[in-house]
Amino acid sequence: MRSLSIRRSLVLFAPLVWAQTAEAHGIAGNRYFDGTMTFDDPAVADEAILPFWINQQHPTQGSAVSENRINGAFARLLTPTLAFTVDSGWIHQNWPIGRTSGFDKTDIGLKYEAYRNNQHEALVSVSLDWGIGHSGSVAVGADAPDTIQPGIFFGKGFGDLPAQLSWLRPFAITGAVIDEIPLGKVGHTLAPNSAPGGFSTVISPAVETLHWGFSIQYSTLYLTSRFDGGPPKEEPLNQWVPLVEFRFDSPRGQQTAATANPGFAYVAVTWQVSAEAIIPLNHAGGTGPGFRTQLLFFLDDLMPSLFGKPLLSNQPNRSQIAW
Template identity: 80%
Template sequence: MTFDDPAVADELILPNFNYLGYLAQGSNVAENRINGAFARLLTPTLAFTIDSSWVHQNWPTGRTSGFDKTNIGLKYEAFRDSRHEALVSVALAWGVGHSGADAPDTIQPGIFFGRGFGDLPDSVSWLRPFAITGSVIDEVPIGSGGMALAPNATTGRFDTVLSPAVETLHWGFSMQYSSLYLTKRFDGGPPKDEPLNQFVPLVEFRFDSPRGQNTAATANPGFAYVAVTWQVAAEAIIPLNRAGGTGPGFRAQLLLFLDDLMPALFGKPLLSDRPAHSQIAW
């Protein structure tokens, strides 16, 4: 939930809700953020992506709210090995300047990877339910900076101040445990007679590294429940250093698998008659 997974598919995330009782770098503010993201396959291995968010902040001196920057991009599945549950994707996104937040354009190249361990030998079969995913995204600003609202403790109002543009490396990884492997009826697909399709305890680690500044780090333990057409997930947000925050938060997400939910509309890619790859169950 803190970074994109390596799959390339027709998906809709609405909402991805975040509550932070703090902000990084010592800011005294509570923030509610609602993200939305949409991905549409153009070919079986290439997807168009778009995402944005609405932000509401409670400062000691007042409140601010509005849309954050919109990101538009392409994501390409570069490597797949279903037998070994391995997947690698690359992406390139454009952060549209002044689309909501008064910030400059950005270019965001990224790489996303995942590896499940269901192919491990019997001697270490206890590791088979585990999987890891991760991503590295470099957000490079184009331009000198933008403007932002900042509270003025003297006047009790908000002042418009210059917000410098800083290149930031967003990176992270997750560890997951799939309950599919706990059933004797597991045959490589969803269990037909189990009460749960797939319950996945997980922990994500997220890091934001602005050039010349301290890295903001958080650990995010939670779970996901994966059904056939949707997935619901929730996790806590626990700062690992002061730059990552001074108190806990939480996030929750609803993800819709559009190709299964509306096959008549999303049953095949826009520019190809070939069906998309089936998703790897981590």
């Protein structure tokens, strides 16, 4: 079974040998693919996310926990189509018998834009991440062995539909599938111990988990006369993007945790702010509603002197549409 998982990793990452042309901000043709909050968008770009605040209630270790997370992420282009990524965070948990806090596991990796079709508003990227073993805190259940995480991300806009279906043109779909494969058997976590009224350290088995989901997005710019069948004169930013995400986490042999996440994003030239509600779709997905917010910076536009071109390429980052 492990050899099968490794083969899946190699198959997903094989497209790194391809060569494409990159655009800034996850744009394909007229379409801007919003960087959503439960999974990454299908593009590669210089960007930073700070802060990323999540409040959610969910069951764990036989008890209901209210959890607050502050996450951060950073991506730096190495070439026009290949980016280095890193993300981590801090977690605070409120248990019925006390509180715990600590750092989340740190992930580093590479993400590659494998396919682009501007005419049909389509993007596909692949990634390979390393979850650094035991980089997270035992206190919040983030202590785990090393993991390998191959992933694929896609986006498809409907702006290419014929005139009789023009009412569907503002819509787009994005999605992702990430397989988190542990390279060890166990980690450690704290569990409530009702007898002494505190916490005890217990072994936490490492389980292969498939993280997957999709979003439905609506670009309000398609309601204006700006789109007349050809590309706009400027990048399609400065817009409201209503959306709903669906997130699923499927540990091997266990129940899938499912949530629906309706919200919106406002996209400016150098930044984007987003907010979503978290609505559990089953008990594993949470014991009550929550919310998340995010502030994302487009570093190539915010600091062009520092992020104006990829680290390993003399080609400048392009922030204008090209067919």
